[in-house]
Amino acid sequence: MITLHITGDSGFDAEVVVKPRHFLLFERATGVKFSDFEAGVSMATLYQLAHLVMKIQHAADTPAKLVEFEETFDVLPVGEEEPPGPTPAAP
Structure with missing residues (x-):
């Protein structure tokens, strides 16, 4: 799934x-x-996706209208780490 790092002008800071x-x-x-x-x-x-999820998971912190959410929150996807590759064989 996707993890989003969401911060708000009000001090909200969480990964969702x-x-x-x-x-x-x-x-x-x-x-x-x-x-x-x-x-x-x-x-x-x-x-839009972040707003929907925030309304479900953090309703008290989320403006009802998307435009208000866009004006007061920052949304960034959290990148997944690459799995380590195979270790080269010893010479």
């Missing part, structure tokens, strides 16, 4: 995990498919 059920709700609400995320999506789409 987007779970399969969140993608399902997001897909139904917007028509943007999960597979579109692998190809890359716009920041506007990423903020």
Whole structure:
């Protein structure tokens, strides 16, 4: 799944995990498919997803309207670390 680092002007700072059920709700609400995320999506789409997940997981900290969320929060995807490659054989 996707992990988002979300910070807000109010001091909110957390990593939020987007779970399969969140993608399902997001897909139904917007028509943007999960597979579109692998190809890359716009920041506007990423903020829409973050807003939906924040309203579910941190309702008290999240503005009801997307435009207010966009004006007061920063959203960045957290990159996954590459798995270590095979260790070269000793000479």
